[in-house]
Amino acid sequence: MKYISTRGNAPELDFENVLLAGLATDGGLYVPKELPEYSLDEIRSWRGLPYSELAFKIIKPFVGGAIEDDVLAKMLDETYAGFGHKAVAPLAQIDSSEYVLELFQGPTLAFKDFALQLLGRLLDHVLVKRNERAVIIGATSGDTGSAAIEGCKHSDHVDIFIMHPHNRVSEVQRKQMTTIKGDNVFNIAVEGNFDDCQRMVKACFADQDFLRGERRLVAVNSINWARIMAQIVYYFYASLNLGGPDREVALSVPTGNFGDIFAGYLAHKMGLPVKQLIVATNKNDILHRAISQNKYEKHPLAHTLSPSMDIVVSSNFERLLFDVYGRDGAALASLMDRMNSETVEFDKDGMAKVREMFDSHAVNDEVTCETIKQVYDETGYLLDPHTAIGVKAARECRRDATVPMITLGTAHPVKFAEAIEKAGLETPQLPHHLLDLFEREERYEVMENELSNLQNFVVKTVFGD
Ligand SMILES: Cc1ncc(COP(=O)(O)O)c(C=O)c1O
Numbered sequence: 281m282k283y284i285s286t287r288g289n290a291p292e293l294d295f296e297n298v299l300l301a302g303l304a305t306d307g308g309l310y311v312p313k314e315l316p317e318y319s320l321d322e323i324r325s326w327r328g329l330p331y332s333e334l335a336f337k338i339i340k341p342f343v344g345g346a347i348e349d350d351v352l353a354k355m356l357d358e359t360y361a362g363f364g365h366k367a368v369a370p371l372a373q374i375d376s377s378e379y380v381l382e383l384f385q386g387p388t389l390a391f392k393d394f395a396l397q398l399l400g401r402l403l404d405h406v407l408v409k410r411n412e413r414a415v416i417i418g419a420t421s422g423d424t425g426s427a428a429i430e431g432c433k434h435s436d437h438v439d440i441f442i443m444h445p446h447n448r449v450s451e452v453q454r455k456q457m458t459t460i461k462g463d464n465v466f467n468i469a470v471e472g473n474f475d476d477c478q479r480m481v482k483a484c485f486a487d488q489d490f491l492r493g494e495r496r497l498v499a500v501n502s503i504n505w506a507r508i509m510a511q512i513v514y515y516f517y518a519s520l521n522l523g524g525p526d527r528e529v530a531l532s533v534p535t536g537n538f539g540d541i542f543a544g545y546l547a548h549k550m551g552l553p554v555k556q557l558i559v560a561t562n563k564n565d566i567l568h569r570a571i572s573q574n575k576y577e578k579h580p581l582a583h584t585l586s587p588s589m590d591i592v593v594s595s596n597f598e599r600l601l602f603d604v605y606g607r608d609g610a611a612l613a614s615l616m617d618r619m620n621s622e623t624v625e626f627d628k629d630g631m632a633k634v635r636e637m638f639d640s641h642a643v644n645d646e647v648t649c650e651t652i653k654q655v656y657d658e659t660g661y662l663l664d665p666h667t668a669i670g671v672k673a674a675r676e677c678r679r680d681a682t683v684p685m686i687t688l689g690t691a692h693p694v695k696f697a698e699a700i701e702k703a704g705l706e707t708p709q710l711p712h713h714l715l716d717l718f719e720r721e722e723r724y725e726v727m728e729n730e731l732s733n734l735q736n737f738v739v740k741t742v743f744g745d
């Protein structure tokens with residue numbers, strides 16, 4: 281399997297190098313040159329497989345021989361054995377033909393664990409083989425951070441630096457990151473927002489000289505292709521558990537950086553029958569406006585009760601646009617330049633194609649809380665605010681009531697007490713492994729929103745000067 285950059289001006293890479301690359305050298309994102317496609321018969325033959333075995337079927341072609349089959353299979357077994365539910369990604373029914381795919385059964389209680397528990401193992405395997413040590417720099421609006429640290433903390437081959445927006449993640453999210461012990465783990469609270477943190481990550485990739493050629497820089501955000509790859513699996517799993525591929529499903533995805541829903545789009549392109557994909561956003565609704573009005577216009581970032589989706593610049597939208605623009609890297613590079621600095625209208629035929637599959641809806645804080653309350657009153661099921669946005673968008677955008685609607689349950693409600701309390705409900709107890717979270721000692725640096733500060737901190741920490 282070969283990978284190419286969305287901006288058409290970076291070397292083609294194999295899986296091992298794409299795993300280690302982060303951003304492409306031309307500033308683009310890596311995507312598979314060709315996607316594996318499956319017939320309905322093949323997909324049907326995967327019915328009943330345990331999660332890790334299904335993951336092996338789907339992930340193996342993307343890895344393309346870079347890791348021996350038995351090693352990959354063992355890695356996948358170990359990854360998903362650590363989840364708190366035997367089904368790994370169970371479906372909860374909240375109405376007739378309406379489901380929540382619970383992606384929060386992993387150690388940090390958010391969907392990020394699906395990819396980051398695996399990414400930590402993949403990176404360790406490859407770095408040990410190469411006898412290399414890497415620096416990870418990541419940005420989080422709350423969930424990627426703890427999942428990445430949890431996934432990588434055992435590796436002797438990485439130092440991991442995670443930036444979060446100061447005072448803009450929930451208390452549980454912050455403590456989940458900042459209380460993880462490890463000599464190789466460094467948390468930074470940036471006086472800025474998630475976009476600022478993500479911009480600094482990308483700037484570090486564009487200027488790696490600060491690591492003096494002595495360390496490789498690796499990404500744990502969804503700019504890293506391996507993140508998307510691992511997230512494709514649960515779309516197949518959910519569908520197969522609801523009668524797929526002989527029955528279509530509709531999917532509503534709480535969306536911020538567009539990584540999760542992009543994985544769903546790829547699952548569909550690989551052969552999974554999908555009726556519609558719903559981009560569910562909070563007040564940071566640039567993607568909803570882009571899809572519904574064909575107008576890509578940046579508004580200032582708003583702080584909401586669904587902080588993990590407080591994102592304006594959605595990195596993975598570029599991967600979808602690459603397809604929309606006929607996989608023309610040069611055209612996309614100039615489009616991305618324009619999207620940086622001006623309001624953009626996309627190619628009309630391309631947008632029409634996007635709308636064949638995608639719908640979108642934006643949900644404000646008030647409606648988010650109303651939805652949490654309504655679903656709780658109707659069913660006793662407690663949604664976290666991100667999932668509630670997905671459920672609301674699903675109900676607004678549903679095209680066909682006979683097609684099962686699955687909302688991706690992206691986080692556990694225990695992480696978002698403020699929203700749950702504003703909905704007039706009680707936050708549940710932390711799960712057993714986090715019961716003493718509030719007593720654990722925190723460790724993080726507060727830092728101005730300045731690239732040089734970040735780079736100096738990394739250099740001082742890694743090289744000691
Ligand atoms: C709980 C939660 N829901 C939804 C999202 C949005 O996912 P994506 O960024 O892949 O669009 C995130 C963050 O990424 C998240 O942490």
Ligand SMILES: N[C@@H](CCOP(=O)(O)O)C(=O)O
Pocket residue numbers: 419420421422423424425500501502503536537539588589
């Ligand atoms: N919502 C994320 C933001 C980072 O997105 P990623 O999927 O690119 O890592 C978070 O919670 O950190």
